Amino acid sequence: MIALTFALLFLTLFLFGRGYWRHIALPKLQNQRLALQLVRVKRQGQYLKLWLQHPDGLLLPKAKAGQHILLYGKDLQGKPVSRAYSLAQDCSQQRYYQLVIKAETDGRLSQALFQHLKVGDFIESSYPRGHFLLNRSRQPLVLVAGGVGITPMLAMAYAAIRQKRQVFLVYQARRLDDIVFYPLLRRLPRLQLRIALTQPPTDWQGFKGRIDAGYLYKLAGPQAQYYFCASAKMTEQLIYDLGILGAQHCYAEFFSAAASEQSFPIEINGVFTDSQGHKSVLDAILAARVPLNYDCKGGSCGLCKVRVVQGQYQQVLEPSMSCSADEVLACCIQPTSALVLSAEIEAEKSSAELSSGLIAVATTHT
Numbered sequence: 001m002i003a004l005t006f007a008l009l010f011l012t013l014f015l016f017g018r019g020y021w022r023h024i025a026l027p028k029l030q031n032q033r034l035a036l037q038l039v040r041v042k043r044q045g046q047y048l049k050l051w052l053q054h055p056d057g058l059l060l061p062k063a064k065a066g067q068h069i070l071l072y073g074k075d076l077q078g079k080p081v082s083r084a085y086s087l088a089q090d091c092s093q094q095r096y097y098q099l100v101i102k103a104e105t106d107g108r109l110s111q112a113l114f115q116h117l118k119v120g121d122f123i124e125s126s127y128p129r130g131h132f133l134l135n136r137s138r139q140p141l142v143l144v145a146g147g148v149g150i151t152p153m154l155a156m157a158y159a160a161i162r163q164k165r166q167v168f169l170v171y172q173a174r175r176l177d178d179i180v181f182y183p184l185l186r187r188l189p190r191l192q193l194r195i196a197l198t199q200p201p202t203d204w205q206g207f208k209g210r211i212d213a214g215y216l217y218k219l220a221g222p223q224a225q226y227y228f229c230a231s232a233k234m235t236e237q238l239i240y241d242l243g244i245l246g247a248q249h250c251y252a253e254f255f256s257a258a259a260s261e262q263s264f265p266i267e268i269n270g271v272f273t274d275s276q277g278h279k280s281v282l283d284a285i286l287a288a289r290v291p292l293n294y295d296c297k298g299g300s301c302g303l304c305k306v307r308v309v310q311g312q313y314q315q316v317l318e319p320s321m322s323c324s325a326d327e328v329l330a331c332c333i334q335p336t337s338a339l340v341l342s343a344e345i346e347a348e349k350s351s352a353e354l355s356s357g358l359i360a361v362a363t364t365h366t
């Protein structure tokens, strides 16, 4: 009996010491950070593929196909910054997270990662999150990806293949070199890959130009599920046209919202701006040089929270966090009437100061 008690005590201490409790205690840990280690990195043109593991080789928190993690790092000026990246992997495994990062010319985190990140570095991330998930169904599935939008689509393709569904992956890109995971996609069993190139090589036998709703509808018909991860303009048009054709199940995740073509006045703390030409209320506010805090521009960090005093708006991006009844994330909305907002402006407050987190991208570069 005493031996059994000691054995149980030893096992408990061992598991806690190894950090297993992190993966058992739910759901508060969803707001905490994971310390991950970069075990492999591969460059493909403007893309960086990362493989991240637990430093002790433990299993990582389970992710669902379509979810993303936030990476916390520092930009080239040393300022804290976080960005959301979709998991590009078979989510039935928990040994690693795989991400694809595009080098954006004005990307604060992506530029720092491209310049400094190397195998062995430690990176902080969130737990997997996000509501862009694959619904269970027996109906055919059409996944439409544009550029780096392939990442959640790849995870969904794995999941759908396991569900033994008919799966089409339609990938829109400029050139063949821009296709991420091309060899892998061609090898995936049961995946019906369709590639559309706007700048095809002369001997290209596949689809040339931009796909349209008629092309998608012909693949799978009205009952199919259509999932999109591509530019806002392309996605909005395809979903609208598919609706006219009779498709009933369309789901989308946007890289960013399309710029507003409508002009609505926005007032924040007595300063006036206008929605026209901006991708979100946040962009309109920043264009008016109001120093509202922000970081991710994707509904993940919560820094751009504002109070709605008056007016109507629509959600153009799905936020990953909740707000109180009269608050909203400015990066996720567009006005549908004149808007009056108020916000606490603390120009120096940063995401690092708002959280109790550790240092983010720990590179060994000097």
Ligand code: FES
Residues within 6 Å of the ligand: 293, 294, 295, 296, 297, 298, 299, 300, 301, 302, 303, 304, 305, 329, 330, 331, 332
């Ligand atoms: S800027 Fe991060 S939630 Fe709006």
